[in-house]
Amino acid sequence: MNLDAVYSELTLKTNAKVALVVLDGLGDLATREQGYMTPLEAAKTPNLDALSKDSAQGRLIPVAPGITPGSGPGHLGLFGYDPIEFQVGRGVIEALGLGLTLNAGDVAARANFCTLDAKGIVTDRRAGRIETPVCEELCALLSKKIKKVGDAEVIIKAGKGHRFVVIFRGKGLEGPLTDADPHREGLPVPTVEPVDAKSAKAKKAAKLVAEFYKAALPIIAQKKPANGFLLRGIAHQPAIPTFEERYKLRAGCIAVYPMYKGLAQLVGMTKLEGPQTIAEQFERYVAEYDNYDYFFIHYKYTDMYGEDGNFEAKKKAIEDFDAALPILLKKMPDVLAITGDHSTPCIVKGHSWHPQPVLLHSAISGSDKLDRFTETGANRGSLGILEAKYLIRLMQANGRMFDKYGA
Amino acid sequence: MNLDAVYSELTLKTNAKVALVVLDGLGDLATREQGYMTPLEAAKTPNLDALSKDSAQGRLIPVAPGITPGSGPGHLGLFGYDPIEFQVGRGVIEALGLGLTLNAGDVAARANFCTLDAKGIVTDRRAGRIETPVCEELCALLSKKIKKVGDAEVIIKAGKGHRFVVIFRGKGLEGPLTDADPHREGLPVPTVEPVDAKSAKAKKAAKLVAEFYKAALPIIAQKKPANGFLLRGIAHQPAIPTFEERYKLRAGCIAVYPMYKGLAQLVGMTKLEGPQTIAEQFERYVAEYDNYDYFFIHYKYTDMYGEDGNFEAKKKAIEDFDAALPILLKKMPDVLAITGDHSTPCIVKGHSWHPQPVLLHSAISGSDKLDRFTETGANRGSLGILEAKYLIRLMQANGRMFDKYGA
Numbered sequence: 001m002n003l004d005a006v007y008s009e010l011t012l013k014t015n016a017k018v019a020l021v022v023l024d025g026l027g028d029l030a031t032r033e034q035g036y037m038t039p040l041e042a043a044k045t046p047n048l049d050a051l052s053k054d055s056a057q058g059r060l061i062p063v064a065p066g067i068t069p070g071s072g073p074g075h076l077g078l079f080g081y082d083p084i085e086f087q088v089g090r091g092v093i094e095a096l097g098l099g100l101t102l103n104a105g106d107v108a109a110r111a112n113f114c115t116l117d118a119k120g121i122v123t124d125r126r127a128g129r130i131e132t133p134v135c136e137e138l139c140a141l142l143s144k145k146i147k148k149v150g151d152a153e154v155i156i157k158a159g160k161g162h163r164f165v166v167i168f169r170g171k172g173l174e175g176p177l178t179d180a181d182p183h184r185e186g187l188p189v190p191t192v193e194p195v196d197a198k199s200a201k202a203k204k205a206a207k208l209v210a211e212f213y214k215a216a217l218p219i220i221a222q223k224k225p226a227n228g229f230l231l232r233g234i235a236h237q238p239a240i241p242t243f244e245e246r247y248k249l250r251a252g253c254i255a256v257y258p259m260y261k262g263l264a265q266l267v268g269m270t271k272l273e274g275p276q277t278i279a280e281q282f283e284r285y286v287a288e289y290d291n292y293d294y295f296f297i298h299y300k301y302t303d304m305y306g307e308d309g310n311f312e313a314k315k316k317a318i319e320d321f322d323a324a325l326p327i328l329l330k331k332m333p334d335v336l337a338i339t340g341d342h343s344t345p346c347i348v349k350g351h352s353w354h355p356q357p358v359l360l361h362s363a364i365s366g367s368d369k370l371d372r373f374t375e376t377g378a379n380r381g382s383l384g385i386l387e388a389k390y391l392i393r394l395m396q397a398n399g400r401m402f403d404k405y406g407a
Numbered sequence: 408m409n410l411d412a413v414y415s416e417l418t419l420k421t422n423a424k425v426a427l428v429v430l431d432g433l434g435d436l437a438t439r440e441q442g443y444m445t446p447l448e449a450a451k452t453p454n455l456d457a458l459s460k461d462s463a464q465g466r467l468i469p470v471a472p473g474i475t476p477g478s479g480p481g482h483l484g485l486f487g488y489d490p491i492e493f494q495v496g497r498g499v500i501e502a503l504g505l506g507l508t509l510n511a512g513d514v515a516a517r518a519n520f521c522t523l524d525a526k527g528i529v530t531d532r533r534a535g536r537i538e539t540p541v542c543e544e545l546c547a548l549l550s551k552k553i554k555k556v557g558d559a560e561v562i563i564k565a566g567k568g569h570r571f572v573v574i575f576r577g578k579g580l581e582g583p584l585t586d587a588d589p590h591r592e593g594l595p596v597p598t599v600e601p602v603d604a605k606s607a608k609a610k611k612a613a614k615l616v617a618e619f620y621k622a623a624l625p626i627i628a629q630k631k632p633a634n635g636f637l638l639r640g641i642a643h644q645p646a647i648p649t650f651e652e653r654y655k656l657r658a659g660c661i662a663v664y665p666m667y668k669g670l671a672q673l674v675g676m677t678k679l680e681g682p683q684t685i686a687e688q689f690e691r692y693v694a695e696y697d698n699y700d701y702f703f704i705h706y707k708y709t710d711m712y713g714e715d716g717n718f719e720a721k722k723k724a725i726e727d728f729d730a731a732l733p734i735l736l737k738k739m740p741d742v743l744a745i746t747g748d749h750s751t752p753c754i755v756k757g758h759s760w761h762p763q764p765v766l767l768h769s770a771i772s773g774s775d776k777l778d779r780f781t782e783t784g785a786n787r788g789s790l791g792i793l794e795a796k797y798l799i800r801l802m803q804a805n806g807r808m809f810d811k812y813g814a
Contacts, residue, residue: 003471003491010474054439361687364755366436367443369783382762382782384792386472393473397760404758405470406477406490407500 002122006405008392013248016399018185018335019285019295019328020078020391023318023321024071025303025344026377027059027356035313039302040357040373041082042311043318046325047325048338048359052088053400054068058383059355060377060391062342068353076339077388080247082238089175095165096156096262102237107168107175107205113138114162114221116228120188125181126162127226136225138162145161145219149211150204166231170207175235176211189213192234209234214270242268243294247396252288254281255298264296273384278320282327288330297328303351306344313347335398336360338373353387362398413812414800420655423806425742426692426735427798428484430728431478431667432710432751434763434782440754443614447764448781450725454732455745456764459780463772465691466762466782467788467798475760481748482670484795486703488647488653495673496582496642502572509644514575514582514612516638520545520627521569523635528596531662532588532594532781533569536625545633546571547588548747552626556618557611570783573638575615580666581608581631582642596620599641616641649675650701652802659695661688661704671703686728689734689776696738704735710758713751721753744798745780762792769805 015145028038054069062069072093073083091108095338102108115124115136139158152170159165177192192209194202207232220227243251245268254266254271261271272288280298281305285295301317328336340356357378370377379385383394396402434446442449459558469476470490479500480490498515509515520542522560546565553561559577567571599616601609616638627634650658652675660671661679668678678693685706693701705803708724735743747763762786777784786792790801803809 006471006474006491033719053788211581317784355800364436364752364759366761366782367438368444368786369437380787382466382786384466384786385761386792390472393471397473402473402760404475404477406480406495407497407504 002146002179007402008246008404010079011396012401012403014399016334016393016401017289017293018399019297019333019337020300021297021317021328021336021338022075022078023299023302023338025042025142025306025351026340027308027343027345028314029343029345029347029354030226031347038375039311039314039317039346041376043315043322045318045322045373047322047329048373049371051329051361052359052370052377054329054365054367055359055361055373056383057360057368057370057373057378057381058358059099059378059385060339060358060388061355061385062388063354064387066353068351069260069342070351072263074321075260076209078339078341078390078391079243079267080392081267081345082198082389086238086240088238090233091165091235091257092237093232093262095157095167096266097259097260098159098165099189100155100157100167100260101265102167103169104237104239105173107173107234107236109166109209109234110168111164111231112162113226114228114230115225117191120197122182122185122187122189122228123183124228130162130226132158132160134226135159135162135164138220138223142216142219146215149208149215152208154212163225166212168205168212170208172201173205173208173236174199175205177202177206177234179207179230179232179234180213181230181232189228189230189320192231198323205234205236237266237306239367240267247294247392249294250292251294251296251297252292253298253335254284255296256281257300260298269296277345278325282324285328286331288388294335302340303344306346307349309325309349313348326345335360335395337395339391358383358391360394360398365398416811417655417656417812419808419810421806421808423741423808424696424700425802425806426585426740426744427483427802428704428706428735428743428745430706430709430725430745430747431471432713432749432758433747434750434752434759435762436750436752436754437783438754439707441718445782446721447725448783450722452725452727452729452780454736455780456737457767459766459777459784461765461774462768462774462780463790464767464777464785464788465765466778466785466792467765467795468762468792469744469760469795471794472802475758476683476749478666478748479670479757485734485746485748486650486674486783487783487796487799489796490672493647495639495645498572498642499644500666501566501640502564502574503673504666505566505572506665506669507562507564507572507574508672509574510576510643510648514641514643515571516616516641517531518568518571518636518727519637520571520633521581521635521637522632523596529589529592529594529596529635529637531589531632532592532637535631537569539565539567541633542566542569542571542732545627545630549623549626553619553622556622558613559615561619563791569633574617575612575619577615579608579676580612580615580643581606582612584609584613584641586637586639586641586773587620588618588637588639591765596635596637599638601714610644612641644673647674649659654701654799656660656701657697657699658701660703660705661691662703664705667705667756676703684731686731686734689731692735693738705712705814708752709747710755713753714756716752716756742767742802744802746798753802765790765798767801767805772805
């Protein structure tokens with residue numbers, strides 16, 4: 001019997017309320033350049049400090065040592081789904097990021113406009129980086145002219161610049177397919193093929209993609225520089241057991257950005273729309289307290305400023321978060337976890353693999369006797385350094401949601 | 408090759424002596440209510456303190472993050488058997504707990520008397536919680552009248568209150584079987600079936616259980632409220648490689664309570680009977696020093712007072728243990744590990760998943776420069792936070808019982 005099956009068998013239905021608060025890209029690095037302080041260490045965080053006294057701490061490895069996750073695997077891990085086992089295609093993530101609702105079995109592709117010469121050779125993979133309104137216009141044109149290919153519905157949505165997504169919604173489809181992208185200039189657009197040559201469903205999906213190309217290329221043939229397009233990360237939305245099935249938890253998502261709402265929806269969370277600021281998000285949590293068992297609250301700005309390499313702004317984002325925290329604390333859940341989905345160190349200016357700090361509070365979390373919540377303190381915590389996918393198991397345990405294992 | 412096979416291949420036969428000392432349920436939590444001290448932190452432990460200076464420390468995850476083990480999985484882990492891979496049925500554990508000796512292949516069931524109405528419907532699953540002497544009388548009656556069913560010997564032993572165990576000892580039997588227990592009142596006792604429908608051995612065991620019911624029910628038909636019985640956790644004693652086979656160690660068990668002797672016997676340890684106090688247990692260890700390579704010494708009271716939520720008594724139990732420790736230390740083994748099988752925090756009043764602290768001492772354990780052996784200190788130890796099943800590997804390594812791996 002595997003471990004997930006053991007966890008499932010031990011799972012109890014209780015009245016406990018649990019909340020996961022994600023400061024995106026929270027983790028950072030102490031470096032000489034920054035006075036050996038991380039933004040979390042440099043920030044004034046009186047409310048996190050007070051909480052840390054009665055909490056356990058540790059660090060979460062997002063996927064596996066050294067692996068830098070995108071937002072998809074980062075959040076799937078926090079939600080308790082092994083990001084190696086549950087792989088979600090880039091097309092699906094991109095579609096979710098654009099706010100599209102996907103059904104199980106939908107095949108999604110990341111797309112971008114490109115420039116083709118008279119022989120069909122890719123001369124510019126980004127079509128001269130056309131502006132978003134141009135992309136929107138081209139997508140609207142394609143959407144209007146192509147509603148279906150074969151028996152599958154086609155959904156096209158523009159993204160930023162030259163980027164868009166294409167969804168194929170039909171019966172008996174699956175991915176992954178190889179890319180319709182030579183990945184460099186000077187080559188033609190390759191025909192897509194099933195990655196698994198034995199999959200009849202993937203064969204059907206590949207055929208639909210070919211038909212889509214056949215229908216779409218003539219429509220934009222005169223639209224140079226955007227007279228062609230590339231498709232990548234073509235895969236279906238995998239069947240993922242929902243929170244309700246897996247944990248017996250009714251889960252609600254309070255996020256602002258579409259990508260995170262999409263990831264939450266992927267695992268069966270209800271999107272609680274509306275709030276724009278972290279204060280409003282916490283207010284919404286308080287208002288919905290009785291309606292859900294598990295709350296996922298997502299705060300974006302720590303990641304955004306980490307990507308910019310802006311130490312002061314990241315520190316300020318943490319201080320803003322801390323200032324709003326009392327709104328949540330006035331309706332303390334039985335189990336509260338505060339962490340990141342990965343690190344976004346200012347000196348890296350991007351996501352990284354460095355384990356993010358986590359704080360876990362409950363009546364039976366115990367105290368690690370740490371005065372603050374920081375990366376360096378978390379290294380000494382009782383949770384140790386463990387894979388992010390185990391966080392929800394610790395949250396369940398702290399909510400007394402597990403039966404005892406064996407006599 | 409899997410990891411266990413690698414360990415086996417590297418295992419050497421040496422003259423090293425190793426001792427595992429288990430303070431049952433040792434781990435605890437620092438909480439505001441208890442002045443942010445665990446019983447281990449609050450206790451005066453001069454002997455453990457002195458030892459900790461020359462030891463390594465860490466914390467052991469009993470099974471997997473968030474999983475609270477019973478005594479069975481807790482000890483199997485410490486003995487180096489993955490508690491997910493080596494699952495022992497509740498019936499077997501219960502039988503061991505009553506001091507019965509089981510053979511590989513014996514099928515054991517947890518049983519309890521219940522009340523049935525004229526139609527065979529369960530009206531009280533605990534037969535009005537009959538007193539132990541009544542249970543003993545009924546078990547004696549059943550034992551006298553039923554020696555065998557089919558070609559299998561039947562062994563019946565009374566437990567506390569309405570509880571007892573039934574063992575089927577015969578050829579070609581195995582479990583697990585479904586429960587002969589509707590798990591609530593108002594329903595008849597279901598017929599047991601093999602969990603794996605393809606197992607001929609389990610089919611045979613199910614048939615024996617049915618015959619046992621047929622023979623036993625008429626005997627107690629007039630004994631209301633205990634005119635029926637339920638069987639649960641029906642499984643065979645699994646074949647577990649012994650300590651000698653797995654580690655090349657002659658192992659002796661110095662425990663007081665039957666459950667722990669039973670678990671030790673399950674992995675092929677010799678039960679060294681007699682001692683009642685921890686001082687007597689340590690004396691026995693000294694006396695048997697030349698006769699065994701590995702000693703398992705079990706101390707129950709830390710768990711017992713943790714279950715009661717009695718902080719002062721748990722603290723005192725640790726102090727009593729510490730006072731006796733010099734008896735063991737005067738015959739220092741080459742490798743000494745002191746730990747728990749799980750945590751039993753006073754505020755939980757039961758077992759928990761929180762990793763238990765471990766202290767490991769040998770000539771080559773190194774020192775973590777910790778002045779005391781505590782949960783908080785152990786978080787910073789060089790052993791880290793690791794699964795309990797690896798403890799014996801570290802003990803073997805410290806006893807120089809492993810060859811080098813690779814050139």
